Amino acid sequence: MLPQYSLVIPIYNEQETILELYRRVSAVMDRLDGTVELVLINDGSRDQSLKLIREIHQQDQRVCYLSFARNFGHQIAVTAGLNFARGQTVIVLDADLQDPPELIPDMVEKWRQGYQVVYAQRTQRHKETWFKRFTAYTFYRILKNLADVEIPTDTGDFCLMDRQVVDVLNSMPERNRYIRGLRAWVGFQQTAIGFERDPRFAGDVKYSFHKSLALAVNGIVSFSKVPLRLSTYIGLLSAVIAIIMALLVIYWRFFAGSSTLTGYAALIVAVFFIGAVQLVSIGILGEYIGRIYEEIKGRPLYTLAEVAGFDNKSQQSAI
Numbered sequence: 001m002l003p004q005y006s007l008v009i010p011i012y013n014e015q016e017t018i019l020e021l022y023r024r025v026s027a028v029m030d031r032l033d034g035t036v037e038l039v040l041i042n043d044g045s046r047d048q049s050l051k052l053i054r055e056i057h058q059q060d061q062r063v064c065y066l067s068f069a070r071n072f073g074h075q076i077a078v079t080a081g082l083n084f085a086r087g088q089t090v091i092v093l094d095a096d097l098q099d100p101p102e103l104i105p106d107m108v109e110k111w112r113q114g115y116q117v118v119y120a121q122r123t124q125r126h127k128e129t130w131f132k133r134f135t136a137y138t139f140y141r142i143l144k145n146l147a148d149v150e151i152p153t154d155t156g157d158f159c160l161m162d163r164q165v166v167d168v169l170n171s172m173p174e175r176n177r178y179i180r181g182l183r184a185w186v187g188f189q190q191t192a193i194g195f196e197r198d199p200r201f202a203g204d205v206k207y208s209f210h211k212s213l214a215l216a217v218n219g220i221v222s223f224s225k226v227p228l229r230l231s232t233y234i235g236l237l238s239a240v241i242a243i244i245m246a247l248l249v250i251y252w253r254f255f256a257g258s259s260t261l262t263g264y265a266a267l268i269v270a271v272f273f274i275g276a277v278q279l280v281s282i283g284i285l286g287e288y289i290g291r292i293y294e295e296i297k298g299r300p301l302y303t304l305a306e307v308a309g310f311d312n313k314s315q316q317s318a319i
């Protein structure tokens with residue numbers, strides 16, 4: 001029989017938190033009013049995470065897991081979890097206990113009221129560096145202004161989704177997955193639930209600056225064409241400035257009686273400025289073209305090394 005709820009948790013080098021995570025999550029699972037499965041995705045961890053996951057699976061038949069053949073990244077891990085989850089309602093949360101599992105019953109309550117997506121919105125972040133808070137704050141606001149769809153600010157992947165929504169997400173073929181954006185794009189009845197983001201239970205942040213930046217660029221490029229237009233606007237602006245300057249030069253030469261024109265420094269600055277604008281524009285083009293290339297290659301999103309606990313065989317062979 002298919003479970004009512006699926007909890008999807010991506011795990012990357014979380015050996016210090018897994019047991020505590022399981023303790024807190026299973027307490028919540030016991031409180032839920034239906035059958036629950038816990039889908040753990042091991043995203044190529046290099047520590048003891050997989051061993052601990054196997055142990056939990058041995059003890060508790062509600063626990064199933066996938067293990068990737070290497071690290072594919074958080075968004076892909078969540079995607080795989082959504083592919084395999086069988087529940088009528090699917091809840092995604094982080095493994096580090098920054099997303100309190102105790103919020104799940106409240107989310108379920110909202111779902112009962114008829115919402116198909118209930119996302120958790122951070123009202124506060126505890127013990128995260130000022131740099132992370134500042135960059136996250138700015139990024140979410142820029143994205144909100146640029147994106148074609150309304151992507152709510154300060155929401156992560158912690159959310160509850162109805163089966164209908166998960167099916168739509170699963171049917172989306174795109175490789176560069178910015179799940180919180182796709183989730184907003186899908187539509188349906190959505191609502192937020194506020195929470196204070198706890199500090200990590202243990203261990204270091206698994207999102208390096210590089211990974212966070214890649215995620216941010218992905219969010220913008222996947223949901224907005226404004227950067228592409230930006231180079232057109234800057235180009236037009238430079239053209240206008242160039243025309244004004246040309247007119248000024250003609251005026252100085254013929255009407256103001258200046259026989260020599262100086263301004264070597266200004267010239268060099270202008271050359272560098274235009275050079276910079278062109279390079280940035282090419283870079284922006286490159287971002288989009290790179291994405292087209294990724295999509296067109298059509299490689300699978302992830303490779304699985306191990307799958308356990310899903311008795312539905314067809315699902316396993318589908319990937």
Ligand code: UDP
Pocket residue numbers: 009010011012013014043071072073074077093094095096098204205206207
């Ligand atoms: N994670 C993952 N693969 C990665 C990086 C992170 O599956 O390559 C998982 C990680 O184990 C955690 C979640 O994604 O469950 C969020 O990671 P983290 O707490 O480091 O990020 P942040 O709190 O900054 O969002």
Ligand code: MG
Pocket residue numbers: 094096098200205
């Ligand atoms: Mg975290």
